[in-house]
Amino acid sequence: MRLAIIGGGGFRVPLVYRALLDDDGHGRCEEVALYDTDPARLRVIGAVLAAEAARASRAPRVRATTDLDEALAGADFVFSAIRAGGLAGRVRDERVPLAAGVLGQETVGAGGVLYGLRSVPQALRIAERVRAVAPDAWVINFTNPAGMVTEAMSAVLGHRVIGICDSPVGLVRRAARAAGADPAAVRYGYTGLNHLGWLQSLTLDGRDLLPGLLADERALGSFEEGRLFGARWLRALGALPNEYLHYYYFRRETLAATRAAEETRGAFLARQQGAFFTAALAETDSPERVHARWERTRLEREETYGADGRAAAGGGERDSCDLEGGGYEQVALDLMRAIAADRTTRLILNVRNAGTLPALPPDAVIETVCEANAQGAHPVPVVSPGMAELGLMLQLKAVERATIEAATTGSPEAALRALALHPLVDSPATAARILAEATEAG
Secondary structure (H helix, E strand, O other): OEEEEEOOOOOOHHHHHHHHHOOOOOOOOOEEEEEOOOHHHHHHHHHHHHHHHHOOOOOOEEEEEOOHHHHHOOOOEEEEOOOOOHHHHHHHHHHHHHHOOOOEOOOOHHHHHHHHHHHHHHHHHHHHHHHHHOOOOEEEEOOOOHHHHHHHHHHHHHHHEEEOOOHHHHHHHHHHHHOOOOHHHOEEEEEEEOOEEEEEEEEEOOEEOHHHHHHOHHHHOOOHHHHHHOHHHHHHHOOEEOHHHHHHHOHHHHHHHHHHOOOOHHHHHHHHHHHHHHHHHOOOOOHHHHHHHHHHHHHHHHHHOOHHHHHHOOOOOOOHHHOOOOOHHHHHHHHHHHHHHOOOEEEEEEEEOOOOOOOOOOOOEEEEEEEEEOOEEEEOOOOOOOHHHHHHHHHHHHHHHHHHHHHHHOOHHHHHHHHHOOOOOOOHHHHHHHHHHHHHHO
């Protein structure tokens, strides 16, 4: 089996490769093709992978290229993990809205719309090349904003593109442990959009553990989402929200914490990863040294993830079980195994709605529990979200669709509509100012 990673010079690619090294199942990967527009980043990540391979008894071959079609040729699976505009683009996405007095974040609010405007055209180009060069390949989309980008790509690739995110599986894992259950043994009900979903049930042997967890203040305080949202609000909701909903439920506090921070998350990552790649490029003749540098940088990145939200909620550290990986790369590997081995597996994925939630169009991409096998990923029946949750989903889906329209047609009206309709942007005038400043900034 052959895997192509688009965005193969990305910092987190070694986590995917590490997961492949641990895979001894049916149809395991024999070759990984890394594609990136930056040969220097490819060289550094290639050195990290070489160190990983040296520790394994068996490792997929690695080939790096700056030619997209060459990377795609013969691929069975394509992982798409690009960052259009690089981290400099993310920094602008954060700073421009903050200067206008609203939240700037990578995938949420005005920042998410601006990122989508850049990501969608590049993602569509990749989808078109996959259809031309590797029409039988399955595309697993990591590119953010993941739900929006997956929906745009599905117009070209149909059901053969599936979006993934590690936030839902992390929530399930943490909630199960807090309820005293083995995460591998529970069933769960989860529905929403990417970075906008709710865990509605958590069952073990037919018994729903969620009501008991919500009633146990001490248990809620033992994991990240419980501390982030607070026991009183979680009991009022009757569900466990995805961590990104903190931006919506506690928008004032999160905005204040973000504005008070010394630098935005994007600025931190730009500085951190810039230093990593500069130093590592001079060490590529020693893969072990590059790998050690990457591991230190990765751990710092994981420890500081979501710091603004935790600061707004009153502090707290990340759960130790979330620092060692096993996030989106494990979801991707589980999905790849399910398709390759035709082994039905339940996963939370971004797929077409297909009537799962009647209030949304059938071709709208939602994030929900699916059964994956050789035919792809198919949503399982779910309990419909409540009115408040569904209302928020509908509004955000309108934002996503306006962003896709703007990105594909160049319509400034659609771009303005996408920004102004977002619940974290407080007026069309603010939206127009953000759009003008972002356009001027490039």
